[in-house]
Amino acid sequence: MPVSLDGKLVVALSSRALFDFEEENQVFEGHDDRAYMSVQLERLDRIARPGVAFPLVRKLLAFNTAEASRVEVVILSRNDPVSGLRVFRSARAHQLSIERGVFTRGRPPFRYLKALGAVLFLSANEADVRDALDAGFPSARVYPESARNAEQYPDEVRIAFDGDAVLFSDEAERVYQANGLGAFTTHETDNVASPLPPGPFKPLLQALHRLQQASEGPAPMRLRTALVTARSAPAHERAVRTLMQWGLEVDEAMFLGGLDKGAFLREFEPDFFFDDQTGHCESASQFVPTGHVASGISNPVKLRD
Known part of the structure; x- marks a missing residue:
């Protein structure tokens, strides 16, 4: 019987929304995706710092228990699969239970939201957010530089x-x-x-x-x-x-x-x-x-x- 995400709250987000890849993003904007891939590969064993959506993701995943899995978080990113290696390694190092990801290497990723059944898409890319909204999915462009203070209410x-x-x-x-x-x-x-x-x-x-x-x-x-x-x-x-x-x-x-x-x-x-x-x-x-x-x-x- 195939695995299904039916009945779960599915959140899809870009790697830049989950982790602080602002320095790496400057390489992408100043050069090309090959340079970006090279930097991410060089830093494969360097654990990425939490990004703006990290506290939200960590808390939502905490709704899952041994008895019931109610939340699914999926990486949906314009990054390439090589850069995705660092994303998954960093998620594992931060003890985030993220198992699924779609990496489109520069192509608009929003078309996969329907297959995922996502009820939220977070990205730093405005065009991707607009495409997702036009397709009927709750979506927002994150402000990577936002203040973060989520420790006041850890539960x-x-x-x-x-x-x-x-x-x-x-x-x-x-x-x-x-x-x-x-x-x-x-x-x-x-x-x-x-x-x-x-x-x-x-x-x-x-x-x-x-x-x-x-x-x-x-x-x-x-x-x-x-x-x-x-x-x-x-x-x-x-x-x-x-x-x-x-x-x-x-x-x-x-x-x-x-x-x-x-x-x-x-x-x-x-x-x-x-x-x-x-x-x-x-x-x-x-x-x-x-x-x-x-x-x-x-x-x-x-x-x-």
Whole structure:
């Protein structure tokens, strides 16, 4: 009988999201993939330092027990197979139970997300993230330079989400950008009983909810989620009602009315925060691991070479 990942929370991420390969990446950008391969081969026995997504991955894998394997982490990378040797060696040295990887040597890797059944893809490559989002997978471009402070809650995974264009669609954001705050507030008040359409990260919140339910009772890890949004009263109500209609919950909700999110995220201390606006991401990355979700009206499609 073939092995299956059905029923698991599957996270796919690039090697640069998991490990600190910024120095090696400079070689790639300044030369070519052959030079990059050579450097990685020379450093094959040098254990890579943790990258921005490392704490999140370590904590998610801790949900697995001898009785139940609930989380699968897969390396999905533009790296070549030779460079993949160092990735797997480093993962083993850090005691991360990562067994699977796909290395495409420069080709877009997003097409393998469907076969994996992934509910999250993290990469430092913006084009790959946009491709994955277009294909319907929750995806974010990581900020490799993000601050990392996940040791405060070693037995709890903490994930924070923006609302519009992340958990929800950008329907309301389009009204705001076209007609201003007054029109936005009126629109949300008039439509308070109508759930917002889902955004790209609803599937991840659903998967986390299932993981939380499956892990109830004595468990090595807990899960805590937060909604961190620029909405304020009375526009907050539609967001809360939408989550209720979906049958999903968050543990904390912050309706900040335009206040800087970074200071609040510093207090929540998530293992990862997801937002669609680069300004919020840049602020948040000073305090917590951050991923930019290139979706919605704030992220127009860019012409590619």
